[in-house]
Amino acid sequence: MADERDVQQTDGQGAASAHEATPDNTEPGGVAPEHAAPGLSLPDGALDQSALDQLFTSARTPRRWSTRPVADDVLRQLYTLASLGPTSGNCSPARMVFLKGTDARERLRPALSAGNVNRVMGAPVIAIVGHDPLFFEQLPFLCPGEDLRSWFAADVGLSEETAFRNGTLQGAYVIMAARALGLDVLPISGFDQSMVEDAFLAETGWRANFLLCLGHGDLTGLPARAPRLDFAQACRVVD
Secondary structure (H helix, E strand, O other), rough: OOOOHHHHHOOOOOOOOOOOOOOOOOOOOOHHHOOOOOOOOOOOOOOOOHHHHHHHHHHOOOOOOOOOOOOHHHHHHHHHHHHOOOOOOHHHOOOEEEOOOHHHHHHHHHOOOOOHHHHHOOEEEEEEEEOOOHHHHHHHHHOOOOOOHHHOOOOOOHHHHHHHHHHHHHHHHHHHHHHHOEEEEEEEEOOHHHHHHHHHHHHOOOOEEEEEEEEEEEEOOOOOOOOOOOEEEEEEEEO
């Protein structure tokens, strides 16, 4: 699995909710001046700017956490919101385990890359985001009227690809749902997948994909947001 350097790639040096303090070298809203979006008018039907700030522009990735707890009801709301995002054939393969107690989090510690231990163990909640390889067993309920179960059950390669791709997509929905609910999020890929699955998922058959640390971040001393590729570098429009 990936080592602790991967967290730098995963979090892009950056998240915190809009209601938290921002570093001195950022403009109001938390975006470093060189990365501030130009003053474009929002299209009809768009969220207002404050909502976009909370979800994207002002969001930073914490490296330390406050002691403020996260209630189980918030986790239920988070999942409910994320579950509404689209997946292929409504297959909904993502599965999550939320680690809250000290004992549960200590069981995770040996699986973490050394550089991730402190930032992960300090989080009030650590979510193991994974997927169920046998997601298709739920398709008669999730997608009634179409015989998708037998289609996926007959093709292991297709079902594994679908589970991983759509489970990852749902993990991204979880990040945005958490921010929408006022939580800060730290995604982590630097961990031993086999150790996590043996410790927490063995009875389910689920596969671990990545970790999400959830809570209210201590954002003091965060560096400026790392650069992002602009539209011209990362995108093409084909007519």
